[in-house]
Amino acid sequence: MQLQHSIDGSEPLAPATVAALDAFIDAVEDAPAGAVALLDLTGVPSPTATDRPPLAVVNRWERVLRRLERVGTTTVAVVRGDCGGTAVEALLATDLRVATTDARLHLPVTDGGAWPGMGLYRLANQVGYARLRRSVLFADAIPAARALALDLVDDVTDDVAAAVAETVAALAATAGPDVAVRRQLMLDATTIPFEEALGRHLAACDRLLRRPRSEGRTMSRLSSEPVGARPAAREVTAAAARVDDLLATLPGPAQRSPEQRAAVTEARRQARDLADAFLRGHVDRLYDEVTGERSRHLRLDEVCAAVAEAVPGLVPTPAQVAAELRLPPAEKEGLDIDQSILVSHLLRSDLAGPHLLEAMRRPTARALALLPEFARTGVARLDSVRVEVRDGAAHLTMQRDDCLNAEDNAQVEDMETAVDLALLAPSVRVGVLRGGVMTHPRYAGRRVFSAGINLRCLQAGQISYVDFLLRRELGYIAKIVHGLTGERDRAWDGDVVQKPWIAAVDSFAIGGGAQLVLACDRVVAERDAFFSLPAAQEGIVPGVGNLRLGRVANGRLSRQVILAGRRVSASEPDGKLFFDEVVPAEEMDAAVAAEVARMDAPAVVANRRMLNLAEEPQEWFRAYLAEFAVQQARRLYSEDVMHKVTRFAAAPRAAAVTD
Known part of the structure; x- marks a missing residue:
């Protein structure tokens, strides 16, 4: 025919x-x-x-x-x-x-x-x-x-x-019926590395070998055709095309009339409903296709890029994401929400979710490239973080001195690299997080732990949904809590690389900084330091802070901190829930050294692992993040958030302020 x-x-x-x-x-x-x-x-x-x-x-x-x-x-x-x-x-x-x-x-x-x-x-x-x-x-x-x-x-x-x-x-x-598979393997040869192509090749071979001989060439096309060719996927692609056609007739988001905005909202709602319905029935097959039956451990941004190819219109392409990241919030089309629907379904899946968590906790290629030199010298100087090994401890010093260590996309990348190096290096037995000395006028000459998310970048639309908001939680903070994954993840001994972590808090731990405190095993603070998670006041969700705060504070105090913006000072009675040791500023170095010695003990790693499994099982973590993925995307560029972010970013009190 x-x-x-x-x-x-x-x-x-x-x-x-x-x-x-x-x-x-x-x-x-x-x-x-x-x-x-x-x-x-x-x-x-x-x-x-x-x-x-x-x-x-x-x-x-x-x-x-x-x-x-x-x-x-x-x-x-x-x-x-x-x-x-x-x-x-x-x-x-x-x-x-x-x-x-x-x-x-x-x-x-x-x-x-x-x-x-x-x-x-x-x-x-x-x-x-x-x-x-x-x-x-x-x-x-x-x-x-x-x-x-x-x-x-x-x-x-x-x-x-x-x-x-x-x-x-x-x-x-x-x-x-395997023509699409054969073609894809040939296309892969010119576009992806050998190791990735090998994973897809082995997955294709596995499907062929598992096919009963009696099927021969009469095998159902549905079982071998790409998931993007299925009717439900084609409906998603067609709906996305209708949205594109509508947008082609309209001005940019900031210039649209109320009627035009309503038309776009309705078109996107229909497209997202179809995407949601498609993923409910096909998320596992889709994930298997883009990961070669889970033979490849793709990071989240790579999964999103592969899905954009497999089912056009389901999520934005990397080029669309990059273009949107360059726009101010008022000019964005809200593509984060399309990514959030995919991520939520992936994390809820009992097949795709655990595999994705493992992939995100693998060492980054950048860290593996830097590891030999770091192992030789014990020092790694990244743009926003310095790592130095002293007496078995890796001291990670956050050094965005101009903005009170407020995090942006680049700092998340540096932090994950630094955490990977500390976990990978055989000479390191304990990790220490601390802020460096600031040049910011208000805190010049003083150490500051972290002011959280960089609100100037958020106000400018330069905070990435996948590469900051999700990567931070699934990447380096998850590695601090649960360790690195690797080839022996499923071995009998569960040989995951874990090490104890100490947070040394000078001045304050606000927003994202407070989230780091909650991820660490021990916390040392100077007497005047405080802890704050004001994200709800600013309209967003404080990462996994809502999940982890409950394990150190009671429900009422958690609500006071997150919903009402309460600051908890190190010197007040409730400060004992967040800070293990509180000392004068001049005694911080000695207190940190004492904590390193305390954590550098043979049984610490095994016991902190069991504590974290009891307090934060992977199923709970995955379920929380599945909901967080959608809620954060919906909140991120809402009108009230943009108003608050603009007001805070314009305030003269800081070059970057907190989440």
């Missing part, structure tokens, strides 16, 4: 072009096994064309091309005459290609130069940069003979009908 679709490259990219190809792919995916998708491609845009499609249309077009590239049947393209624009972009997403002798491939061109679209990305992967330099730099057409030599087409002939018939006949003997 053949299904045919034509694309005229002389026509500008428009919503109708995208919708037509999308509908064709729907028909292909609904066709019986063995069907062949045939694309007839011709036409090139006028060199004087000035039409510029909206970004939302370009984004949707790339999603549809990605669907074409991953469709669960073989695709054949026929190129006739001059072929450019949308036609040549579709060509590069097909499996087999036949060209007439007069065919010429034209790169997408704008203003006389090659258009920097994903067509160039596919060309470079398929042919190589060196062989295409001239065509790319000078927008030279590629004649059929050269396209054949470059393997951009598989056959050049004037008898197209005969060539297509021969190709279809050959496919009938070789194509099967």
